[in-house]
Amino acid sequence: MSCVLVIDYNMGNVDSMRRALEECGAEVIFGHREEHFEAASHIVLPGVGSFPAGMANLHRLGIPHKIHKYVVSTRVPLLGVCLGMQLLAESGTEGEPTAGLGLISGQVVPLLPRSGERIPHVGWNTVEPKRDTPLLAGLGTGGDCYFVHSFHFLCGSPESVVATTDYCGGFVSVVNCDNIWGTQFHPEKSQIVGMKILRNFLSLN
Numbered sequence: 001m002s003c004v005l006v007i008d009y010n011m012g013n014v015d016s017m018r019r020a021l022e023e024c025g026a027e028v029i030f031g032h033r034e035e036h037f038e039a040a041s042h043i044v045l046p047g048v049g050s051f052p053a054g055m056a057n058l059h060r061l062g063i064p065h066k067i068h069k070y071v072v073s074t075r076v077p078l079l080g081v082c083l084g085m086q087l088l089a090e091s092g093t094e095g096e097p098t099a100g101l102g103l104i105s106g107q108v109v110p111l112l113p114r115s116g117e118r119i120p121h122v123g124w125n126t127v128e129p130k131r132d133t134p135l136l137a138g139l140g141t142g143g144d145c146y147f148v149h150s151f152h153f154l155c156g157s158p159e160s161v162v163a164t165t166d167y168c169g170g171f172v173s174v175v176n177c178d179n180i181w182g183t184q185f186h187p188e189k190s191q192i193v194g195m196k197i198l199r200n201f202l203s204l205n
Contacts, residue, residue: 002026002202005040009057011083012048020188024199032061037070042202047083051092051108051151054083055100064101072103075179077204082149085175085182089153104177105156111149111168119168120150127173127185127193129163135181135200136163136174143193145173145185152184179204 004021006014008030021028021044029036037043045067047054058064071078080088089100092108100108113119128142136142142163152171155161163174165184175182181201187194 002041003039004028004042004044004202005036006030006044006046007063007084008032009047009054009061009063011054011057012046014046016186017044017046017081017188020195020198021202024195024202026202032063032066034066037066037076040070040076042204043067043071043076043078045078045080045084045087047081047087048148049083051083051086051094051100052096052098054087055092055098058087058101067101067103071180077179077201078103078181079201080180080182081188082184082186085184086149086151086153088175088180088182090156092151094151103180104153104160104175104182106160106175107154107156108151109154111152111171113168117168120148121167122148125165125167125185127163127165129174130161133162133174133176134204135176135197137200138196139193143190145183145187145190145193147173147185149184153182 004026086108088103165173173184187197
């Protein structure tokens with residue numbers, strides 16, 4: 001059984017993530033202490049809210065150092081979700097320029113709506129894979145997932161782009177670099193497609 005650490009840094013309700021991971025057969029722990037990272041076979045960085053507040057909370061709790069130690073050095077698989085994906089970037093522009101975790105090259109910038117499109121982007125849209133990856137294995141040409149966001153990840157390298165979504169001119173909805181993954185959508189709220197993605201994540205090692 002996988003032991004998944006869902007990092008608790010006071011940025012959003014994580015009950016739905018816990019339930020989804022448990023339904024996938026994982027043991028779930030919440031926290032941010034060293035022993036939590038040591039026990040984890042997989043790590044999830046969730047989050048709802050602003051980029052500056054998210055980074056401030058991570059730094060206040062000493063989490064960036066632990067992420068670099070266990071994810072970058074020890075290579076434990078990490079999945080960032082929604083704000084958690086955005087915090088993987090080098091920087092964000094929400095409110096004021098803020099340095100991110102710097103785990104995947106790129107910057108988080110506002111969505112720019114086309115005619116008739118609303119911001120924040122809330123609801124179901126198709127995630128279209130751009131390359132074969134184990135995270136999206138079994139999804140074929142893609143599937144519908146649930147989004148809630150006003151900013152998006154502008155990747156610094158095309159190799160980091162795993163999937164895109166056609167909204168606001170198109171944005172990156174899944175990113176990857178080595179053992180680090182991110183989904184702009186909420187897999188825990190994306191029903192069959194989301195559960196498949198979570199199971200795929202738990203199979204990574």
